[in-house]
Amino acid sequence: MAHDHLIEMLDLDAEVLSAYHRDLIAWAGREAGDRPHIVDLGAGSGTGSLALARELPGARVTAVDVSPEMLAHLRSRADATGLGGRITTVEADLDQPWPEFGEVDLIWASSSMHHMADPARALASAHAALRPGGVLLIAELESFPRFLTGTADEQVEAMVHTEADKMRHDAGLHMHENWGTRASQAGFTEVVERHFDIALEPPLPAAARRYAEVTLGRMRHRLEGRADLEALDRVVAGLSSRDDLSIRTERTVWLARR
Numbered sequence: 160m161a162h163d164h165l166i167e168m169l170d171l172d173a174e175v176l177s178a179y180h181r182d183l184i185a186w187a188g189r190e191a192g193d194r195p196h197i198v199d200l201g202a203g204s205g206t207g208s209l210a211l212a213r214e215l216p217g218a219r220v221t222a223v224d225v226s227p228e229m230l231a232h233l234r235s236r237a238d239a240t241g242l243g244g245r246i247t248t249v250e251a252d253l254d255q256p257w258p259e260f261g262e263v264d265l266i267w268a269s270s271s272m273h274h275m276a277d278p279a280r281a282l283a284s285a286h287a288a289l290r291p292g293g294v295l296l297i298a299e300l301e302s303f304p305r306f307l308t309g310t311a312d313e314q315v316e317a318m319v320h321t322e323a324d325k326m327r328h329d330a331g332l333h334m335h336e337n338w339g340t341r342a343s344q345a346g347f348t349e350v351v352e353r354h355f356d357i358a359l360e361p362p363l364p365a366a367a368r369r370y371a372e373v374t375l376g377r378m379r380h381r382l383e384g385r386a387d388l389e390a391l392d393r394v395v396a397g398l399s400s401r402d403d404l405s406i407r408t409e410r411t412v413w414l415a416r417r
């Protein structure tokens with residue numbers, strides 16, 4: 160289950176929540192100026208890099224990730240969609256001193272800042288990497304997607320999220336940070352915060368139902384040995400035939416200028 164399903168889950172998130180992703184890109188694109196050089200931090204499977212290159216035809220994207228597997232997936236999708244010429248991949252650990260990226264107009268950090276061991280140091284590196292007037296966008300999950308709201312299985316899903324939150328906390332991930340305050344402390348100005356309350360009602364399209372299966376399936380896998388999984392197993396086994404699934408997720412996005 161591990162990495163394959165993470166890649167599939169990230170790709171499905173971008174597909175299912177495409178309106179949200181397009182909204183962010185349009186916003187960042189307006190602020191970053193013409194023909195921007197964009198650095199995608201923790202680019203993962205490439206959802207941001209690919210959409211940025213597609214939606215902003217003048218953009219050049221440098222996709223950075225510590226995982227060669229993620230970058231290989233990103234590269235093959237970029238080439239398959241004809242965007243490869245404008246996307247460069249860089250394998251780097253962003254907890255270490257950053258590579259030289261050249262002049263950068265926009266730093267895009269979607270669900271990646273919370274992975275940084277030292278967020279203050281990462282933000283200082285982002286500030287140093289941007290040209291004066293350049294823009295930093297940080298997008299984070301306030302709440303992870305829920306698919307069973309209002310159904311008889313809502314409590315089973317709530318248990319899963321409680322356990323997953325504990326695991327993220329124990330792993331030292333920086334969830335629920337105020338990245339606007341942190342960006343100001345790192346020297347950024349004009350910080351703007353936007354909150355996105357996303358709700359997709361049933362019946363969901365096939366990709367969204369698959370997103371539910373992959374997300375809850377991954378969580379089931381990670382909870383092995385931590386909780387009573389009988390009810391969760393029953394829910395996961397029945398997901399593909401349900402027509403009452405919905406999606407609820409909250410995202411917070413900060414845009415700040417050097």
Ligand SMILES: C[S@@+](CC[C@H](N)C(=O)[O-])C[C@H]1O[C@@H](n2cnc3c(N)ncnc32)[C@H](O)[C@@H]1O
Nearest residue numbers: 169201202203206224225226252253254269274
């Ligand atoms: C949750 S994924 C987000 C991927 C993508 N930005 C998106 O929104 O779909 C986080 C990514 O950050 C990468 N990552 C985590 N720690 C990192 C580090 N220290 N340096 C570089 N990349 C890192 C992981 O490999 C993973 O691909």
